[in-house]
Amino acid sequence: MTSTAEPDYWSLLGVDSDCTDQQLKRAFRREARRWHPDLNSNDPIAEERFKLVNEAYAVLSDPRRREAWQRGGGSRADVADPFAQGFPDFEDYLDVIFGGGTGRSSVEVDNEPESPFRGDDASGDDARRETRGHEPPVSSPPPPPPVRAVEDLESVVHLTPDQALQGTVVELTLDDGTVIELNTPPFAGDGWRLRLEGVAPGGRDHFLQLRVVTDDGLRIDGLRVLYKLMLFPPDAALGCAVDVPTLDGPVTLQVPPGSSSGRLLRLRGRGLQLDDELGDQLVEIVVVIPSDLGDAERALYRRLQELASESEQGG
Template sequence: MTSTANPDYWSLLGIRPDSDAAQLKRAFRREARRWHPDLNGNDPVAEERFKLVNEAYAVLNDPRRRDAWQRGTGVVEADDDPFTTGFPDFEDYLDVIFGRRERREDAAPEPASEPEVMPWQTGDSHVSSERPVAAPAPPPPVLAVEDLESVVELTPDQALLGTQVELTLGDGTLIQLDTPPFAGDGWRLRLEGVAPGGRDHFLQLRVITEDGLRVDGLRVHYKLELFPPDAALGCAVDVPTLDGPVTLQVPPGSSSGRLLRLRGRGLSMEDQLGDQLVEVVVVIPSDLGEDERALYRRLQELALESEIQ
């Protein structure tokens, strides 16, 4: 089975293409809080995903840039970059994006909004620009002391349906708890006051298959590593899914961070069906031969010549 795709900022924010400005803003706030680096100290991919969320909002919130993206003529560059001096505090970051200047303590709290869950999408699995079924947002990230954190591995079905977990603490205390349904890899559950001295213990869920498929609610995530020639020219590659491998056609000019969607290749629950998101990661071989180095040097020269012209 062969598929094609284009980047989808709507899917990245988990909303429909016909969403209004208020829905776009709420979705951006939800995803920005979820992936902000200050709130994900133990997640190595949070910084990259946070930048993608910011890029998606910058494009969709600007009619000129959104029109250019939808017509496939490229994305107009933003006038400024809030990350040139690092990542600001989350609330300060929202002040910059939304143009707010009021004092933080005077601002009225915004009511929480539930993530949207779309109806079941039927049909053969293929990459599409339609948004995938949005998984429930994970619990807010928490900071944990290393010796008060345990890792529990779950199967995709256990994460989806919830399961009972037994945990033995350092002092021999046996804890039994039920994990929530629609859980995902990297979720942290706080067990309040169960550790010695009345401290909290943290339970980190790990939901990753042997093929490297990460489960998050109904969604499945997969990192596809490509060599520069394959990413630049496009290629057909076999990608693992929960139901077996499928052939994915990677479009030419795919940079690291590009998301391709395999529709219907996630988990299912009653009338809901999740999707699989494939993230392109361009890697450079560490053992380049002399001929390969010569080709890269020539590419570098061509790039410099193009800039001069």
């Protein structure tokens, strides 16, 4: 017998339970863009995270389902996967969810400079991780169409944190020799996509994907710095002190006991600064299982599995 902890939908979308409908929509749009598989082809967890984001919005945007979920009702086991036939183009997906067009300009930013998620304090005192049951996601409107088989023209542009924050001039040479010069927007972040409308041969669009990642693996998003911290299960379960990189050098972070993958810890004031504005660094816990477990380690995991099964049967 196995058990799966239900996700905290508020944390998944990075909003509080007293947020407005408009704030919920903005948060959903931001997180859907952040995790859409088309925009994260090299991230193996993007598809599952994107599905969870869709599920979270489906529940929280429906008062009846949200109330049922907060009471602890509902199950995910019998819900059909709306993306079983593939993932839609991102803009088609938003049109199905929200309706209407998106009103794009000739050079546009596929991102919103808002907080990508709500973090916990590094001390763990503000950590609020509740396990809740919930209702199935909304079954209508019907699932969006599969991804269109059209190859976008795209270039990757690497920026330093300062260039992303201040904005900089980028020069792009297309396949036909056309040279384009444009200014990147300030407060940009890693993974942002800029669309150059109609500049490619045949009147096609050309996309620029911004990469803003330091050698230490710090991702920049406006004033915020994002970092994934890999932990082995014992360290995540029991808590540990670990050194993590920041823009100003490594600092020691105290990881609270019982930290699951996806938990967010915040290092206040460790982000970028512009005038009087100072951002934070958000550390996301990622629990990893070693691929080369020894016999003794496997035996311990089997014993943990037995204890978990006994606990469920006893409850």
